[in-house]
Amino acid sequence: MDAVSKSQRAYQWIKERIAAQEFTPGYRLVLGTIAGELDMSVVPVREAIRQLEAEGLVTFERNVGAHVSMVDDSQYRYSMQALSVLEGTATALASRAITESDIRDARAINEQMVQRLSDFEPRAFTALNQRFHEILYARCANPRLLELVQAEWARLGHLRDSTFTFVPGRAQESVREHEEILRLIERGAPLGDIEQAARRHRVATLDAYMIHEHPDETLRLPAF
Missing domain, CATH: 1.20.120.530 (GntR ligand-binding domain-like)
Incomplete structure (x- = not known):
């Protein structure tokens, strides 16, 4: 599986859990943990996080990490x-x-x-x-x-x-x-x-x- 398809798999996996309210607003998204769940490196997970951030579903803060965006x-x-x-x-x-x-x-x-x-x-x-x-x-x-x-x-x-x-x-x-x-x-x-x-x-x-x-x-x- 290439890096692009892996990042899309990670993207869909995270997005589905946000939509299902399994990952609620404020939930911290630990890249290493997600990578372990999906049996991949953190690189495609990081790409997925960037894509979700562009859509407004995830917020990334330097020195803090990524979390599900708060409801506005x-x-x-x-x-x-x-x-x-x-x-x-x-x-x-x-x-x-x-x-x-x-x-x-x-x-x-x-x-x-x-x-x-x-x-x-x-x-x-x-x-x-x-x-x-x-x-x-x-x-x-x-x-x-x-x-x-x-x-x-x-x-x-x-x-x-x-x-x-x-x-x-x-x-x-x-x-x-x-x-x-x-x-x-x-x-x-x-x-x-x-x-x-x-x-x-x-x-x-x-x-x-x-x-x-x-x-x-x-x-x-x-x-x-």
């Missing part, structure tokens, strides 16, 4: 703003390539989300929500855009275990908006309409969170 509310807001633009565009660009099978799968997931409303568990609901959106943007032909969308989803997983923990009432509106997006895709609506609906959907979740947590700082992005 403003970073959550920035990620949601970025994701509203990136995912809205990716969803629109993917819409012409989405198959009937994709639509059925997405609708089935959304139905599972509806069923969970009566016995609400935020983490499970969020996992289904992510799967739903992955289906809608996965066929986007722009690999760079997909990479950016996935990076922001990963960052959100670190910043907030589940937004729906803070605003459970948003869940019911969310599944309704999912169906609206599916209908737009099904009928071959203009790409601008699909992009706008997907963007509004993401912004509405951010607005709900801001109203709940920071009513004096509520930021409404224009859905254009």
Whole structure:
């Protein structure tokens, strides 16, 4: 296994544990320990740490070392703003390539989300929500855009275990908006309409969170 693939393996290993909350904010990342766990030298682990630092998931301090970045509310807001633009565009660009099978799968997931409303568990609901959106943007032909969308989803997983923990009432509106997006895709609506609906959907979740947590700082992005 070459150094590049080793560094990517270390990167994925650390990132998965951050997303799963196994490595929580402030957790110290000891390069030697991680290298031992993965049976590799510290060189690819150091490269992985640099990559995670560039994504904002890890903070490195001289003479202290690396640790999982602390949660910053403003970073959550920035990620949601970025994701509203990136995912809205990716969803629109993917819409012409989405198959009937994709639509059925997405609708089935959304139905599972509806069923969970009566016995609400935020983490499970969020996992289904992510799967739903992955289906809608996965066929986007722009690999760079997909990479950016996935990076922001990963960052959100670190910043907030589940937004729906803070605003459970948003869940019911969310599944309704999912169906609206599916209908737009099904009928071959203009790409601008699909992009706008997907963007509004993401912004509405951010607005709900801001109203709940920071009513004096509520930021409404224009859905254009």
